Amino acid sequence: MWVLLRSGYPLRILLPLRGEWMGRRGLPRSLVPGPPRRRYRKEALPALEVPVLPVTATEIRQYLRAHGIPFQDGHSCLRAPSPFVKGLQLKDQTGATASFSLFIDKTTGRFLCMNSLAEGSWEDFQASVEGQGDGAREGVLLGEAPEAEDSEEIRRIWDRAIPLWELPEPEEAQLARVMFGLTKVTNDTLRRYSVRYLRPARSLVFPWFSPGGMGLRGLKLLSAEGQGNEVHYKETTIPRPGVYCNLFGLPLISRRDVEVVLTSRELDSLALNQSTGLPTLALPRGTACLPPALLPYLEQFRRIVLWLGDDLRSWEAAKLFARKLNPKRCSLVRPGDQQPRPLEALNRGLNLSRILRTALPAWHKSIVSFRQLREEVLGELSNVEQAAGIRWNRFPDLNRLLKGHRKGELTVFTGPTGSGKTTFISEYALDLCTQGVNTLWGSFEISNVRLARVMLTQFAVGRLEEQLDRYDEWADRFEDLPLYFMTFHGKQSIRTVIDTMQHAVYVYDICHVVIDNLQFMMGHEQLSTDRIAAQDYIVGAFRKFATDNSCHVTLVIHPRKEDDDKELQTASIFGSAKASQEADNVLILQDRKLVTGPGKRYLQVSKNRFDGDVGVFPLEFNKSSLTFSIPPKSKARLKKVKDDNGLVTKKPSSGRKGAVPQNSETCLGQAHHSNQPNPSKPSR
Numbered sequence: 134m135w136v137l138l139r140s141g142y143p144l145r146i147l148l149p150l151r152g153e154w155m156g157r158r159g160l161p162r163s164l165v166p167g168p169p170r171r172r173y174r175k176e177a178l179p180a181l182e183v184p185v186l187p188v189t190a191t192e193i194r195q196y197l198r199a200h201g202i203p204f205q206d207g208h209s210c211l212r213a214p215s216p217f218v219k220g221l222q223l224k225d226q227t228g229a230t231a232s233f234s235l236f237i238d239k240t241t242g243r244f245l246c247m248n249s250l251a252e253g254s255w256e257d258f259q260a261s262v263e264g265q266g267d268g269a270r271e272g273v274l275l276g277e278a279p280e281a282e283d284s285e286e287i288r289r290i291w292d293r294a295i296p297l298w299e300l301p302e303p304e305e306a307q308l309a310r311v312m313f314g315l316t317k318v319t320n321d322t323l324r325r326y327s328v329r330y331l332r333p334a335r336s337l338v339f340p341w342f343s344p345g346g347m348g349l350r351g352l353k354l355l356s357a358e359g360q361g362n363e364v365h366y367k368e369t370t371i372p373r374p375g376v377y378c379n380l381f382g383l384p385l386i387s388r389r390d391v392e393v394v395l396t397s398r399e400l401d402s403l404a405l406n407q408s409t410g411l412p413t414l415a416l417p418r419g420t421a422c423l424p425p426a427l428l429p430y431l432e433q434f435r436r437i438v439l440w441l442g443d444d445l446r447s448w449e450a451a452k453l454f455a456r457k458l459n460p461k462r463c464s465l466v467r468p469g470d471q472q473p474r475p476l477e478a479l480n481r482g483l484n485l486s487r488i489l490r491t492a493l494p495a496w497h498k499s500i501v502s503f504r505q506l507r508e509e510v511l512g513e514l515s516n517v518e519q520a521a522g523i524r525w526n527r528f529p530d531l532n533r534l535l536k537g538h539r540k541g542e543l544t545v546f547t548g549p550t551g552s553g554k555t556t557f558i559s560e561y562a563l564d565l566c567t568q569g570v571n572t573l574w575g576s577f578e579i580s581n582v583r584l585a586r587v588m589l590t591q592f593a594v595g596r597l598e599e600q601l602d603r604y605d606e607w608a609d610r611f612e613d614l615p616l617y618f619m620t621f622h623g624k625q626s627i628r629t630v631i632d633t634m635q636h637a638v639y640v641y642d643i644c645h646v647v648i649d650n651l652q653f654m655m656g657h658e659q660l661s662t663d664r665i666a667a668q669d670y671i672v673g674a675f676r677k678f679a680t681d682n683s684c685h686v687t688l689v690i691h692p693r694k695e696d697d698d699k700e701l702q703t704a705s706i707f708g709s710a711k712a713s714q715e716a717d718n719v720l721i722l723q724d725r726k727l728v729t730g731p732g733k734r735y736l737q738v739s740k741n742r743f744d745g746d747v748g749v750f751p752l753e754f755n756k757s758s759l760t761f762s763i764p765p766k767s768k769a770r771l772k773k774v775k776d777d778n779g780l781v782t783k784k785p786s787s788g789r790k791g792a793v794p795q796n797s798e799t800c801l802g803q804a805h806h807s808n809q810p811n812p813s814k815p816s817r
């Protein structure tokens with residue numbers, strides 16, 4: 134599926150060939166009869182070469198006025214009469230009979246008609262207003278219906294699932310309640326929310342009903358697995374996560390409700406509603422994203438409380454979502470010991486209404502006092518690990534130096550020509566992406582197909598060419614990563630790139646943008662002073678973007694021409710010192726060997742604003758998997774010894790140096806990275 138091209142944004146979701154769906158869902162085979170099915174898609178549309186400027190709220194308003202369409206200004210949408218409802222006169226200016234069922238997103242111009250469920254881009258809307266809309270409308274409406282094989286599966290699972298209290302064995306029901314932490318959730322609550330239990334999969338089943346209608350559009354299955362003292366939950370959605378857009382609890386919301394509590398899990402919504410009686414909705418993909426397609430359903434609320442979870446990540450997500458919802462109507466429940474997630478609060482006998490009353494307003498003016506910040510500071514101090522960001526699974530040495538990957542930072546990455554910058558940065562970003570960091574790639578030099586091929590090889594940690602029969606397994610898993618690509622190639626204006634990034638942050642909750650590389654945003658400046666000024670401007674624009682959007686930007690910049698014998702330094706980054714001043718982190722890929730340590734390359738962290746730790750670590754390149762990370766087994770553990778230059782050289786303290794032969798052939802499926810999903814295991 135390609136999206137957004139009509140709305141002018143050169144951005145697409147990468148969907149490789151979809152493969153057999155049974156394994157992906159991890160459902161018992163008995164539930165998915167018949168031979169494996171494969172669906173192949175062709176790339177339907179070419180990349181957009183001349184990006185259209187994004188629409189603004191003012192332009193949307195002007196357009197509606199010019200066409201005599203009445204509208205109301207809402208929190209994140211404009212409401213207008215829908216041209217997709219039969220018998221409705223667009224030019225009916227009285228507004229008395231017209232139902233304002235069309236919601237137009239003020240940021241993107243995308244629309245949704247609540248009556249017909251038609252949706253589409255701003256261009257689609259204009260086309261239908263101007264009388265050429267039939268094709269677009271049909272296409273959009275067709276896109277609404279779940280795919281036939283999904284509907285069949287949804288129906289089959291739903292029919293087999295039963296309410297918990299109808300389980301024949303009371304012990305089984307009790308065990309399920311304990312596993313899902315539902316001992317205090319009543320049958321009445323489960324009944325109201327139509328929650329069922331699927332015995333063969335030992336999973337709770339949460340339905341996704343069509344808004345306003347009776348139909349079942351999808352399901353979420355939640356299974357629980359005990360691991361030691363902990364319970365691990367696994368979610369499976371039908372349709373797949375990328376298109377699973379259920380606001381769980383929507384059928385219970387009345388038109389008159391003006392307040393709602395948003396949670397990140399269905400179970401939290403059950404607990405919250407049971408103990409407070411308040412309307413509550415659960416987001417479809419937890420704290421990962423708030424798809425703009427859901428915003429129309431939240432327009433009616435004058436107050437929205439976000440109570441997403443008990444960690445710093447939930448708190449960060451709540452702040453980002455509040456921006457989208459309009460912070461003036463949002464309050465946030467801060468995670469804390471006495472403020473765990475709602476289900477846990479219920480189980481611990483805490484007063485959920487009281488916790489809700491402590492919710493903090495999300496909006497404040499540009500000037501804040503320490504009084505407003507003190508809780509945030511405390512949050513960071515008491516969650517030092519989480520405040521340090523997301524840790525790489527494949528690069529423990531990077532964690533040691535940078536501590537983690539944090540939102541809102543700018544990382545500048547450089548290295549000699551052809552040294553493997555793209556290859557390294559691809560693995561570095563992939564690692565984070567597999568941990569749920571929504572990532573947007575701007576690859577201006579190499580095509581997205583080639584980049585995706587490199588990434589897929591790194592993801593599978595092995596050569597796929599020789600095992601094409603396993604391509605679909607890996608591609609299916611890869612497809613579910615929150616990974617997006619800009620379709621730019623070659624030179625681009627910085628404005629267009631920033632606009633596209635902004636759009637992606639809004640639509641896909643992007644937290645990491647990789648730009649490879651900055652030189653493609655430079656014009657044809659002849660004078661070196663002009664070039665330096667242009668680069669400074671671009672670096673400044675990315676810096677501002679990272680800060681304003683709480684989004685990490687990793688920017689690849691070529692070095693200036695230097696003597697081949699010399700190692701690169703921060704000052705070798707092309708241009709003035711602006712890039713290294715603005716950057717929070719500066720990473721340099723050095724294409725020479727460390728005196729002590731394996732590998733023919735090393736990575737140098739030469740600036741680290743977070744806590745000042747700088748240093749180096751060796752990189753070993755594996756040609757078959759295109760990875761730089763050292764497989765866990767043969768990892769040479771290294772000690773940190775600071776030399777006079779501030780560089781850190783390391784001594785292997787255990788393991789044998791060079792235990793992994795260079796360019797060694799890695800068999801697919803052999804040694805998986807610890808973070809690496811094993812496709813033989815079912816998952817969503």
Ligand SMILES: Nc1ncnc2c1ncn2[C@@H]1O[C@H](COP(=O)(O)OP(=O)(O)OP(=O)(O)O)[C@@H](O)[C@H]1O
Binds near residue numbers: 551
């Ligand atoms: N450490 C390495 N040893 C040998 N080959 C490598 C190494 N790293 C990358 N390569 C290979 O070298 C080629 C160029 O790598 P890559 O495109 O990542 O370099 P780059 O630094 O981004 O290049 P450029 O300067 O043109 O942007 C690729 O084919 C890649 O597989």
